[in-house]
Amino acid sequence: xxxxxxxxxxxxxxxxxxxxxxxxxxxxxxxxxxxxxxxxxxxxxxxxxxxxxxxxxxxxxxxxxxxxxxxxxxxxxxxxxxxxxxxxxxxxxxxxxxxxxxxxxxxxxxxxxxxxxxxxxxxxxxxxxxxxxxxxxxxxxxxxxxxxxxxxxxxxxxxxxxxxxxxxxxxxxxxxxxxxxxxxxxxxxxxxxxxxxxxxxxxxxxxxxxxxxxxxxxxxxxxxxxxxxxxxxxxxxxxxxxxxxxxxxxxxxxxxxxxxxxxxxxxxxxxxxxxxxxxxxxxxxxxxxxxxxxxxxxxxxxxxxxxxxxxxxxxxxxxxxxxxxxxxxxxxxxxxxxxxxxxxxxxxxxxxxxxxxxxxxxxxxxxxxxxxxxxxxxxxxxxxxxxxxxxxxxxxxxxxxxxxxxxxxxxxxxxxxxxxxxxxxxxxxxxxxxxxxxxxxxxxxxxxxxxxxxxxxxxxxxxxxxxxxxxxxxxxxxxxxxxxxxxxxxxxxxxxxxxxxxxxxxxxxxxxxxxxxxxxxxxxxxxxxxx
Numbered sequence: 001x002x003x004x005x006x007x008x009x010x011x012x013x014x015x016x017x018x019x020x021x022x023x024x025x026x027x028x029x030x031x032x033x034x035x036x037x038x039x040x041x042x043x044x045x046x047x048x049x050x051x052x053x054x055x056x057x058x059x060x061x062x063x064x065x066x067x068x069x070x071x072x073x074x075x076x077x078x079x080x081x082x083x084x085x086x087x088x089x090x091x092x093x094x095x096x097x098x099x100x101x102x103x104x105x106x107x108x109x110x111x112x113x114x115x116x117x118x119x120x121x122x123x124x125x126x127x128x129x130x131x132x133x134x135x136x137x138x139x140x141x142x143x144x145x146x147x148x149x150x151x152x153x154x155x156x157x158x159x160x161x162x163x164x165x166x167x168x169x170x171x172x173x174x175x176x177x178x179x180x181x182x183x184x185x186x187x188x189x190x191x192x193x194x195x196x197x198x199x200x201x202x203x204x205x206x207x208x209x210x211x212x213x214x215x216x217x218x219x220x221x222x223x224x225x226x227x228x229x230x231x232x233x234x235x236x237x238x239x240x241x242x243x244x245x246x247x248x249x250x251x252x253x254x255x256x257x258x259x260x261x262x263x264x265x266x267x268x269x270x271x272x273x274x275x276x277x278x279x280x281x282x283x284x285x286x287x288x289x290x291x292x293x294x295x296x297x298x299x300x301x302x303x304x305x306x307x308x309x310x311x312x313x314x315x316x317x318x319x320x321x322x323x324x325x326x327x328x329x330x331x332x333x334x335x336x337x338x339x340x341x342x343x344x345x346x347x348x349x350x351x352x353x354x355x356x357x358x359x360x361x362x363x364x365x366x367x368x369x370x371x372x373x374x375x376x377x378x379x380x381x382x383x384x385x386x387x388x389x390x391x392x393x394x395x396x397x398x399x400x401x402x403x404x405x406x407x408x409x410x411x412x413x414x415x416x417x418x419x420x421x422x423x424x425x426x427x428x429x430x431x432x433x434x435x436x437x438x439x440x441x442x443x444x445x446x447x448x449x450x451x452x453x454x455x456x457x458x459x460x461x462x463x464x465x466x467x468x469x470x471x472x473x474x475x476x477x478x479x480x481x482x483x484x485x486x487x488x489x490x491x492x493x494x495x496x497x498x499x500x501x502x503x504x505x506x507x508x509x510x511x512x513x514x515x516x517x518x519x520x521x522x523x524x525x526x527x528x529x530x531x
Contacts, residue, residue: 019035019080019083021035021036023109024076024079024107024109025108027076028069028074028076028077030065030069030074031066031069031074031076031077031080034062034065034066034069035062035080037058037062038058038059038062041053041058042058045058063084066080066081067081070098073101073105075101075102075105075106075107075110076102076107078098078099078101078102078105078107078110079098079099079102079107079109079110079113081098082095082096082098082099082102082110082113082114083109083113085098086113086117092117092121095117096114096117096118096121099113099114099117100114103135108138108139108142108144109139109144109146111135111136111138111139111142111144111147112135112136112139112144112146112147112150113146114132114135115132115133115135115136115139115147115150116132116146116150118131118132118135119132119150119160126161129160129161130160130161132160133151133154133160133161133162135147136150136151136154137151140172143179145176145179145181145183145184148172148173148175148176148181148184149172149173149176149181149183149184149187151169151172152168152169152170152172152173152176152184152187153169155168155169155172156169156191156196165198166191166196166197166198166199167198169191170188170191170199172184173185173187173188173191174188177209177212180216181216182213182214182216182217182218182221183213183218183220185209185212185213185216185218185221186209186210186213186218186220186221186224188209189206189207189208189209189210189213189221190206191206192205192206192209193206203242204242207242207243210224210225211225214253217256217260219257219260219261219262219265220257220262220264222253222254222256222257222260222262222265223253223254223257223262223264223265223268225243225253226249226250226251226253226254226257226265226268227250227268228243228250229243229245229246229247229249229250229253230245230247230250230251230277230278231245232244232245232246247277247278247279247280248278248279250278251269251272251278251280254268254269254272255269258290258293261297262297263293263294263297263298263299263302264294264299266290266291266293266294266297266299266302267290267291267294267299267301267302267305269286269290270287270288270289270290270291270294270302270305271287272287273286273287273290274287274291284314284316284325285316285325288306288309288314288325288326291305291306291309292306295336295339298339298343299343300340300343300344300345300348301340301345303336303337303339303340303343303345303348304336304337304340304345304347304348304351306326306336307332307333307334307336307337307340307348307351308333309325309326309333310326310327310328310329310330310332310333310336311328311330311333311351312328313326313327313328314326330355330360330361331361334352334355334360334361334362337351337352337355338352341372341375346375346376346379346380346381346384347376347381349372349373349375349376349379349381349384350372350373350376350381350383350384350387352372353368353369353370353371353372353373353376353384353387354369354387356368356369356372357369357373357387357391357397365397366391366396366397366398367397367398368397369387369391369396369397370388370391370396370397370398373387373388373391374388377408377411380415382411382412382415382416382417382420383412383417385408385409385411385412385415385417385420386408386409386412386417386419386420386423388408389404389405389406389407389408389409389412389420389423390405390423392404392405392408393405393423393427393432402427402432402433403433405427405432405433406424406427406432406433408420409423409424409427410424413444413447416447416451418447418448418451418453418456419448419453421444421445421447421448421453421456422444422445422448422453422455422456422459424444425440425441425442425444425445425448425456425459426441426459428440428441428444429441429459429463429468436468438463438468438469438470438472439469439470441459441463441468442460442463442469442470445457445459445460445463446460449482449485450526452489452526453489454486454489454490454493454496455486457482457483457485457486457489458482458483458486458495458496458499460478460479460482461479461480461481461482461483461486461499461500461503462479462499464476464478464479464482465479465503476503476506476507476511476515477507477511477512477514477515477518478515478518479503479515480500480503480504480507480511480512480515480519481515481516481518481519481522483496483499483500483503483504484500484515484519485519485522485523486499486500487500488523
């Protein structure tokens with residue numbers, strides 16, 4: 001069962017198979033040969049895209065050989081299958097069984113990783129937690145860095161039956177740091193920055209360990225330090241600025257981190273070249289290259305950004321010198337959004353939902369659109385909450401439910417999403433789902449108009465004209481003021497101009513003069529920066 005699942009799930013994950021024979025003492029010649037061949041095929045394929053070996057076929061061939069070795073009792077093959085199973089989220093019981101078989105033969109990596117799996121999958125099962133701690137202690141005694149960091153984490157939390165001891169955790173991490181484990185060094189940096197009880201906050205020590213972790217080529221540390229170098233630390237009054245701004249040094253460190261395959265560093269480099277930050281010249285081609293590297297490592301935000309490029313197309317330069325960097329391709333955009341959604345990005349769920357809602361590239365499917373918008377809305381994305389409310393309001397892809405619609409509009413309105421403030425205001429205005437609530441409608445329109453929404457200004461003008469407000473009486477002067485504001489905000493849209501002129505034709509001179517005063521005060525308030 002596990003073998004079949006791996007063929008399907010890991011075929012595109014060869015580059016992160018994560019097996020290193022250097023960490024396998026006395027590995028069998030057959031196992032070493034199999035992994036060496038797979039590594040060679042991967043390298044050849046990356047150096048000659050489209051011409052080198054088929055990496056999917058290479059991996060599946062290697063997987064079949066490893067599976068046969070595992071059946072003969074090869075501990076490293078059993079470990080490899082379990083490790084790959086973790087990467088592909090395969091059945092946890094099959095993974096545990098393979099890890100246990102390898103661990104029983106003294107496979108140290110299997111002990112360390114089995115401890116992690118047991119603690120993550122069965123945190124309330126005391127017998128399994130006890131087993132995990134014993135495995136971690138055995139692996140740490142055999143100098144396994146993963147187990148060492150795991151035990152340090154347990155000591156910090158006082159979990160797994162171990163006493164709460166920052167000192168013991170610190171000792172383990174210092175041991176790892178001295179042995180060259182960059183992640184242990186980074187953990188020490190984070191400990192000194194966190195002000196943990198029993199270990200006072202020390203920003204200088206935190207920085208020293210962060211720099212040491214970068215020297216040990218820890219990609220997360222390099223990206224973290226590079227980010228601080230890029231802008232420089234903001235020093236509190238009377239305190240020392242620990243890291244001074246050095247964009248050139250930051251860029252080099254980002255590039256070093258990216259060279260390790262660290263997705264976040266590649267994505268950040270993409271953003272730097274996309275926006276011309278840190279004194280770098282804007283270079284969209286380079287930006288796409290870095291985003292692509294990050295996307296190939298399954299970075300959700302990079303996948304999404306590339307999706308944006310394919311959705312609208314990307315051109316660098318102007319006029320006759322304009323060069324296409326990415327050709328518009330809605331199908332490619334959707335594929336990228338789907339991959340980003342699979343990695344949990346709420347904006348990607350929303351975009352996929354829009355494709356199904358509008359029938360772009362795919363058949364229109366309101367039910368699927370509802371499902372994707374619901375995921376994004378539950379993640380707190382206002383535009384998804386707004387779209388979801390509309391589906392409930394119209395009964396599209398879901399049974400009509402005006403109460404649910406108003407609830408979702410309200411959540412987006414609370415996040416200052418102007419379109420939802422307007423839509424909810426209209427529902428209150430007509431009494432959808434209950435009695436009209438003029439005061440609530442007025443306030444929602446005011447909130448949206450303060451964000452510069454012309455439609456909200458027109459709605460306000462209309463309710464003031466008709467007297468459908470908290471005061472319950474018409475106010476033509478205020479109506480005209482908002483109509484004039486709508487004309488400005490909409491760049492003299494025909495509808496706004498027509499409404500303004502018709503309204504003005506009904507008014508007296510003193511009302512028009514009062515409207516001008518209100519208009520001027522609103523314009524002045526909008527032009528005054530918030531303190």
